[in-house]
Amino acid sequence: MRGTSQASLTAIREQSEAVYKAAGTNAQTLGEQLFVVVDALDSSGSLRRSLADPSRTGEDKAALIRSVLANGFDDRTISIMENVAKSRWSSDRDLVDAISLLAIDAYLSAAESRDALETVESELFVLTRALSGQREARQALSDPSTDSSIRVKLVHDLIAGRADEVTVALAARAAAAPRGERFVPALGRIGDMAATRRARKVAYVSTSRALSDTQIERLESILSAQYGQDIQLNVTVDPAVVGGMRVQIGAEVVDTTILTRLTDARRRLAS
Structure with a gap:
């Protein structure tokens, strides 16, 4: 817009x-x-x-x-x-x-x-991460040919009773009325809106192994200084990330993984 x-x-x-x-x-x-x-x-x-x-x-x-x-x-x-x-x-x-x-x-x-906004933001992130390895569930939640009541029921089966009522309501809405948007990106956008409301940017971090508290604090400090505002880290451990890490903030991606460097090297050799 x-x-x-x-x-x-x-x-x-x-x-x-x-x-x-x-x-x-x-x-x-x-x-x-x-x-x-x-x-x-x-x-x-x-x-x-x-x-x-x-x-x-x-x-x-x-x-x-x-x-x-x-x-x-x-x-x-x-x-x-x-x-x-x-x-x-x-x-x-x-x-x-x-x-x-x-x-x-x-x-x-x-x-x-x-005082539940941080909880909602966190739950939306956890739900998107949980769906990352469930291709069939993601497709079912985004498929406009599937009856909306079935998509909403799937959301309730996943999180009802285990998440804040606002998380459940917004996730169910994203499933029921996608308006041309796929389910997981829709949740990510809502999570970003929650982070913005808390005056924080969201950095989605993928790394091959869990980061220590000290590493998280240092990364938050570096990114906050770079962007001039508080940064909320949402960290995902992904075995496919062979060393290094991938950081995405909005449309900007900082990718330092070994796998990406190898892919880039192969691309340059092939050109």
Whole structure:
């Protein structure tokens, strides 16, 4: 999302943050309702296009939202959606993507209000790592041809009763309504949002053997100094990493593994 849409999203997220914080744990209800709106817009091209139509006035589109959400929706949800409707979007897809992000923000804020945000972030990471060696499970959770209720049941079978309610809800949502995104990357994105909310970047580290506490602290210090902010390390032990380590922060990858160096050497020799 870029340009006009990104500017609109940034402004609305800032405006909505105060609403979520005031709502406390009830922000989760706002998130649930915003996801309902996402589903409604995904299933109605005409409504989606009407809300993104730049030729209609913001107040006209806000009135449309009020009429659609008049029954059963929290006033705070309606207010957030009015802000969405009044904003400008480069495409109707961007508008719906923005609402989905606002819903996730609401859930994470609810977790934060009870000091569970770090737990949610950690559980999302653990779940993605657990699925890394389960190809069939990953495919089932991302397969749009599989009934959504089956995908949600698989999530519940994996983590229900063993993870925070926000972790379970967001993982189930990622499985039920992927919106073109595969399950594991969707969880990774939500985990990054949680880390950002805690004012930390996430570094995904793969290494052939477990790092000591001293090594972890040193790596955190080095990366924090490099990026100018706190870094959250999510470390995975991967026997396929033959020495060295692979560090990914966002789209940036620092790969110092022996296997990668050998592959690069072979590539240069072959060229």
